[in-house]
Amino acid sequence: MIDHRRLRVALLGAGSVGSQVAHLLLTHAEELAERSGAELELAGIAVRDVDAPRDVDLPRELLTTDAESLIVGSDIVIELMGGIEPARTHILAALNSGADVVTGNKALLATHGAEIFDAADQVGASVSYEAAVAGAIPIIRPLKDSLAGDRIKRIFGIVNGSTNFILDKMDREGLSADEAQRIATELGYLEADPTLDLEGYDAAQKAAILASLAFHTHVSIDDVHREGIESITADMIEGARRAGFVIKLLAVCERLAADGGAEGADPADADGESISVRVYPALISRDHPLASVHGGNNAVFVEAAAAGDLMFYGAGAGGLQTASAVMGDVVSAARRHIAGGVGVGESPRQNLPTAPIGRIMTRYQVTLEVDDEPGVLARIAGILSEGGVSVATVEQTPSTDAEGRAHIVIGTHRAREQALSDTVARLQASDVVERVVSVLRVEGE
Numbered sequence: 083m084i085d086h087r088r089l090r091v092a093l094l095g096a097g098s099v100g101s102q103v104a105h106l107l108l109t110h111a112e113e114l115a116e117r118s119g120a121e122l123e124l125a126g127i128a129v130r131d132v133d134a135p136r137d138v139d140l141p142r143e144l145l146t147t148d149a150e151s152l153i154v155g156s157d158i159v160i161e162l163m164g165g166i167e168p169a170r171t172h173i174l175a176a177l178n179s180g181a182d183v184v185t186g187n188k189a190l191l192a193t194h195g196a197e198i199f200d201a202a203d204q205v206g207a208s209v210s211y212e213a214a215v216a217g218a219i220p221i222i223r224p225l226k227d228s229l230a231g232d233r234i235k236r237i238f239g240i241v242n243g244s245t246n247f248i249l250d251k252m253d254r255e256g257l258s259a260d261e262a263q264r265i266a267t268e269l270g271y272l273e274a275d276p277t278l279d280l281e282g283y284d285a286a287q288k289a290a291i292l293a294s295l296a297f298h299t300h301v302s303i304d305d306v307h308r309e310g311i312e313s314i315t316a317d318m319i320e321g322a323r324r325a326g327f328v329i330k331l332l333a334v335c336e337r338l339a340a341d342g343g344a345e346g347a348d349p350a351d352a353d354g355e356s357i358s359v360r361v362y363p364a365l366i367s368r369d370h371p372l373a374s375v376h377g378g379n380n381a382v383f384v385e386a387a388a389a390g391d392l393m394f395y396g397a398g399a400g401g402l403q404t405a406s407a408v409m410g411d412v413v414s415a416a417r418r419h420i421a422g423g424v425g426v427g428e429s430p431r432q433n434l435p436t437a438p439i440g441r442i443m444t445r446y447q448v449t450l451e452v453d454d455e456p457g458v459l460a461r462i463a464g465i466l467s468e469g470g471v472s473v474a475t476v477e478q479t480p481s482t483d484a485e486g487r488a489h490i491v492i493g494t495h496r497a498r499e500q501a502l503s504d505t506v507a508r509l510q511a512s513d514v515v516e517r518v519v520s521v522l523r524v525e526g527e
Contacts, residue, residue: 086121089416092152092181093127094172095162096145098401099186099213100127101138103160103408108141114409118416126152128163137401154179158415160408161185162213170194177201177209182415184408186213192287192303195294208418210411215288216241216380218403219396220410225295225384233387234296236336238525241288243378243398244271244279245311245331249363250376252319253328259315271378271399281310282331285361289333292382293359296335298432301359305436309362318520321449321491325477327365328373332525335359338437356437364525365447372526383526440500445474445524447493448502450509451517454480454488461514462490469505471497487516493524 093104107114107124115121127140128149146152149172153159159176161183163169169190176183178201185191191198191214202209212222225234240246244266251262263280266272271279278284286306293301311331322329340354366372371393375381380398385391397403452458459478466473475493494502502521509515 086115086119087420088121088123089157089419090125090155091122091412092125092149092156092159092176093162094149094152094160094169095164096127096129096136096140097162097164098137099404099408100160100162101136101140102401102405103162103412104140104144105138106405106409107412114413114416118413119420120416122158122412122416125156128152150175153181156181157419158182158184158412160412161187162408163187164189166190166193170198173198173209174201177205177207180205180207182208182210182418184210184213184411184415186211186404186408188214188284188287188291189303192290195291195302196300208415210415211291212411213404213407215291216382216394217243217396217398217400218406219380219382219394219398220407221292221382221394222295223410224392224394225292229384229386229389232389234337234384235387236334236385237292237296237382238332238334238336239382239394240330240372240375240380241292241333241382241398242279242282242285242331243380244276245282245285246375246380246398247271247378249311249314249319249329249331252314252316253323254376256316256320259311280312282308282361283310285331285333289335289359289361292333293335293357296384297337297357297434299357299434301357301436305359307358307360307362307439311363313520314363318449318522321520322365322447322522323368325365325447325475325491325493326368327447327524328368329363329522330366330372330375331361332364332366332372333361334364334525336442337434338441356435356441358437358439358442360439360442362523364523366524366526370526440498440503442499443496444499445494445496445527446471446502447491447520447522447524448506448509449519449521450490450492450515451487451519452490452515454486458488458514459490461512462492462509465508465512466492466494466505469508470501471495471505489519 132145159181248262286308290301338356381395472495477491479489
């Protein structure tokens with residue numbers, strides 16, 4: 083048997099993911115040693131309560147509430163506590179001690195990523211975070227390494243399994259939003275406070291991380307335009323179906339040309355170039371691969387100038403699945419220790435500005451509630467024309483109620499977001515529109 087060098091591994095956090103990581107370190111020790119070239123010794127597991135119930139039975143002697151002491155002398159520190167503090171303090175302490183860090187903390191990276199990566203660069207350590215985005219799907223390393231020599235034009239996809247589960251239930255089973263959310267909660271897709279998922283915060287954090295890697299620019303959570311799925315109703319789902327679409331909560335990160343449109347295939351003069359990073363519910367054609375992403379799964383599309391279109395698909399959450407991503411980073415960190423040399427840092431050198439949401443261009447579907455009487459459609463068409471928004475399709479549902487109200491669904495050609503927003507405001511203020519029911523963007527074209 084080969085005599086492997088021993089590396090001390092400190093684990094911070096033993097929740098659904100952390101407990102599975104500990105289990106893999108303890109039960110797959112020989113295999114991990116062969117793959118990494120080092121004996122990975124789990125030195126201890128820092129937890130808030132050593133007596134708390136856990137998904138996996140762990141040796142009690144490994145559990146401690148003293149994270150600071152555990153970090154000292156460790157070669158690799160795995161942070162799976164979540165939240166900002168004390169995770170930030172522990173990670174900085176680990177880096178300053180010379181340890182490599184593996185984390186799945188998307189909230190921390192989206193908020194303090196620049197500080198953490200700078201600290202790692204100063205000491206030549208590495209920070210790995212494959213588990214921070216899309217669970218078991220390998221997306222971070224392909225962006226960071228495999229596509230580092232390419233020019234990423236756009237990334238878009240489903241990065242929150244909880245909301246995808248809810249929208250998928252509404253689409254395929256005709257459930258109301260409340261019914262779908264209740265099932266999601268019962269199955270553990272949603273926490274008691276579902277705000278992080280439903281209002282798009284989780285997806286926005288992941289979008290910030292993806293955009294930072296793709297565009298070699300520091301992107302924080304404050305740079306991300308965010309909308310959640312709270313306003314999506316069963317009627318909107320059905321309307322999308324009639325028009326040949328499905329509604330998905332999407333993260334969209336794209337490089338914009340000087341005029342605000344998405345960049346073409348050929349790199350042009352970078353003067354005036356910017357990026358857009360946004361999260362919102364959007365319409366996707368039912369023929370698009372993202373439309374067939376069901377349940378709690380995730381899928382991410384990457385559009386690159388040389389590599390073309392790539393799709394990454396798989397489980398977006400789950401303790402064991404996410405632990406797989408963590409362990410991949412641990413093995414890589416161990417190999418670096420054995421090989422020697424400094425860690426490979428981030429490359430946020432381009433520093434592209436983040437464009438406001440008003441600069442993007444896409445197609446839209448606008449649903450209006452109007453009085454069912456002659457001349458209404460012409461008035462609406464006139465308001466759209468005045469705003470520079472071109473109509474592609476119109477579907478009118480005649481009134482069936484005593485008030486004589488009808489629904490008009492208008493599909494537009496590509497328009498600038500600001501022009502569309504201003505036009506919708508004029509429609510709402512007009513005397514022919516009773517209510518703007520919904521405005522949804524069309525993506526994936």
